[in-house]
Structure formats: structure tokens, C-alpha cells
Amino acid sequence: MTASPESFDSQQRLGAPVAILAELTHRCPLGCPYCSNPLALDPREDELSTSDWTRVFSQAATLGVLHANLSGGEPAARQDLTDIIAHYANVGLYTNLITSGIGLTQDRVNELARAGLDHAQLSIQDSDAPSADRIAGYKGAFARKLAVAEWITQAGLPLTINAVIHRANIFRAGDMVRLAVKLGARRVEIAHTQYYGWGLTNRAALMPSRTEAEVAIAEVEALKKALAGVIVIDHVIPDYHARYPKACMGGWGKRGLNVTPTGKALPCHAAETIPDLEFWTVRDRSIEDIWINSPAFNAFRGEDWMREPCRSCPRKTVDYGGCRCQALALTGDAREADPVCHLSPHHDKIAEIAAQSEDAGGAPLYNYRRMKLREPAE
Amino acid sequence: MEANQPNTVSKPCLPRGVRLKYDETRSEWLLLAPERVIKTDAIAVEILKRCDGTATFAAIVDDLAQHFSADRARVEADVSALLGELAAKRMVDL
Numbered sequence: 001m002t003a004s005p006e007s008f009d010s011q012q013r014l015g016a017p018v019a020i021l022a023e024l025t026h027r028c029p030l031g032c033p034y035c036s037n038p039l040a041l042d043p044r045e046d047e048l049s050t051s052d053w054t055r056v057f058s059q060a061a062t063l064g065v066l067h068a069n070l071s072g073g074e075p076a077a078r079q080d081l082t083d084i085i086a087h088y089a090n091v092g093l094y095t096n097l098i099t100s101g102i103g104l105t106q107d108r109v110n111e112l113a114r115a116g117l118d119h120a121q122l123s124i125q126d127s128d129a130p131s132a133d134r135i136a137g138y139k140g141a142f143a144r145k146l147a148v149a150e151w152i153t154q155a156g157l158p159l160t161i162n163a164v165i166h167r168a169n170i171f172r173a174g175d176m177v178r179l180a181v182k183l184g185a186r187r188v189e190i191a192h193t194q195y196y197g198w199g200l201t202n203r204a205a206l207m208p209s210r211t212e213a214e215v216a217i218a219e220v221e222a223l224k225k226a227l228a229g230v231i232v233i234d235h236v237i238p239d240y241h242a243r244y245p246k247a248c249m250g251g252w253g254k255r256g257l258n259v260t261p262t263g264k265a266l267p268c269h270a271a272e273t274i275p276d277l278e279f280w281t282v283r284d285r286s287i288e289d290i291w292i293n294s295p296a297f298n299a300f301r302g303e304d305w306m307r308e309p310c311r312s313c314p315r316k317t318v319d320y321g322g323c324r325c326q327a328l329a330l331t332g333d334a335r336e337a338d339p340v341c342h343l344s345p346h347h348d349k350i351a352e353i354a355a356q357s358e359d360a361g362g363a364p365l366y367n368y369r370r371m372k373l374r375e376p377a378e
Numbered sequence: 379m380e381a382n383q384p385n386t387v388s389k390p391c392l393p394r395g396v397r398l399k400y401d402e403t404r405s406e407w408l409l410l411a412p413e414r415v416i417k418t419d420a421i422a423v424e425i426l427k428r429c430d431g432t433a434t435f436a437a438i439v440d441d442l443a444q445h446f447s448a449d450r451a452r453v454e455a456d457v458s459a460l461l462g463e464l465a466a467k468r469m470v471d472l
Contacts, residue, residue: 232468
């Protein structure tokens, strides 16, 4: 395919999405301070119904979506999780459950496996129990997760362990890989915190120093080679110390879509932080209509929206100017280059933030992710 | 790494969580795994279709060599390379 500057206005040019991330609910028993959910969490009574979700997955499969990732919040908080997964399997989607494990029982795990679940991804907060429970804001979470990992592998399901890395656990990044091997995982994600949603509000408490990050990255990269064939390590390294930005979401509106608990279709988790984007909802529109025509999905497709230094940059088709939400959060304008890029006129802001993490000391104090209860009706 | 290379008695299979799928939308065969979609060419598809956990590596090579009237040593090298690469990514069990 050539990198011609025409906009994505025809279906021929715009490929089908590869993945859909379904945030079934924002309810979650854990309070992880790096949660990527928005600060304003959707209440239960506004969530999509079972039939809404099955309709969405049928439409997604027809459109060509391959991977369906069930997330949240904690998807196990939905009583209809098994029905939703059974429907996935029926329409031929590759189904992945992204779970904290809290709220699952062994019977429920077996039921999900029988319903046709392809894969389960279980989060851990640390390899050290007291620290893990402190990060999650939930006593006993770590012990419970070890049990859930065993239920998942006993049910014959492939297991991925996911760990988000930040100041409180960065010294144990390698330990977490080894724990994943011990738990029988075939894959582990070691993902340095990205600063969106709750993660952004807790940035000062989460961001490690550059040296800490470099040591951890080197250790995990070495394990990647040493453990080839034992476990696959997907390593998401922090972009604050990088020279060029990441190709966020593999390009805006290029690979996948997120659907929130209430049905809003977003090009990425944090897209709602960008002002003046018009999001469509799966309550009113089909997935195909949204993918092709939704103003939010078209806002940053192609290259017409770009400014300098992106517009004339040879890397614009490699990293697409980086992350729109990070550009907004740090420069005040989503059309700017991601300031992670050393060519950005705002790049000094990244250096400033990264420098602040160098002198941070003591145990970090978190603003835990919590759902605000609605005011009771008069 | 040697542990990731098939030997003649290996019985390769796609583990649960890895699926070979013909995608109608894109008109191509794809190998689906957690967070991965891998395009598979016609040769890879023929190899992977035979990885059922009962046929040995040697039997798969024999079958392919016969079916495509191809040089056995060449087929063996191709099969070994593909399965070794996918085993390192934990997408095939040997």
C-alpha cells in the first residue's frame, strides 16, 4: 500500500478492524491507581444489556473483527458473562477474557471454558503479596489470584499474566516474569504504566526514575531471550524516556475499537478526554456504520489533521505522530505531535516530568480508583 | 534453542488458544493467538493443517513431500523452520 495523502473516505481504503475491546462494566473490586478507565466511571444502571452486547459482537464478526477482548472494570462482575462468551464463540470471534480474577470461582472458570473462551489474561499487581494487595487496595487479592491462575490452567485454558510496572514494583519486574512461568502462563505482559485516566492523576506516585526503568527493561529483555519457547514476553516500555513516540493503537481508527459499558464506541481508552469529538453509540448505530462514518474515528485518520513537525516527517506513516491523548494532556492540543518525540516543540515538558520522578522518595500515596456513588434521589 | 526444534517423533499441535482460521473478510488464512494475528501463506497452511497432535513430524514431512511431489529434504527444512519459529512463540506445541 502506498502512503498517499488521500483521506480515508472509502471502504476500500479503510480496512476492517482487527479487534474490539468490550468494557463490559466499570464495576471492579480493585482500586489500582494506574487504571486506564476514565475518572468518571459508568454506573451499573447505565450498562448495556446482554442483547446489546450480543448484537455488537455479531456485527463486529460480520465486519471482519477477529479478536474480541472482554474487559472492564472487572468483567466477572457481569452475571451474564458466560452467555456473552458463548455468543462470541458462536459467531467465530477469538475470545479473550481480561480479568483481575476477583469475583471468579473455580466453577465459573470451568463454565467459561466450556462456553468456548479461547484465552484468559489475569492481572497481578506485584510478585510480593503485601505490596500487591497495597497496590490493588484490596486485602487478600494476591492470594486469590494465585488460586484463579491454577483454576484457569486446570480448565485447559491458555493463561497470560499481565503486570503493570511502576515505582512500587519495578524492582521485581523480572520476578513477575518468573512468577508467570511458575503459574503455568504461556505469555506474560510486562507493561510500564501509561499515564491516562487514573494513571495520570497518580503519575507522581507511579513514575519510576530513569535508572530504575532502564535496569528493569534490561532485565526483562534478557529474560525474553532466555525464556523463548517457555513463555512469550510482551514488553511495553515507557515512552517518557524514548526519542520517538509510539504508534498509539497502531494508528487512530486503524486496528480496533473500544466500546464502553454504556455503549460509546471509542478509537482508544482515553479518547473521551479529547474535547469536541463526537462519539457514536452502539445503541443507535451499527459497528460498521460507526467504524466507517463516526466523526470521532475519522478525526485523526490519515494525515490531513497533522501539523509540523509531523506533516513533513518521514516517520508520519510509522508512528502517526504518536498518541493524541498524550498530546492533548501535555500540550493542551490533540493535534500537536506527541511531546514524547524529540522533534516536538513541547518535548521539554516530558523531560520536566521525568526529572520530577528522580527525587521522589518514600512509599507512594495513591488516589485509588473508586466509583463515586450517585447522589440518592430526593 | 534446541528445545524449540521438532525432532522426528514430535507430534506438533496447535494448543488451545491458537487457531487457524480462514477469514472471509480478508480472503486469507490467519493464525490467531492471544493479541496476535499472523498471516499464513499457502505452504504454512498445509503444514499447520497437518499438526493435529497425532501425526509425527516425520509423517507430516512424508505426507507433504508425497502430496506435492517435492524433495523430502527441502520439505523437512521448511517444516522444521516454521514449527521451530512458532514453538519459540508458543504458538505450536512440539
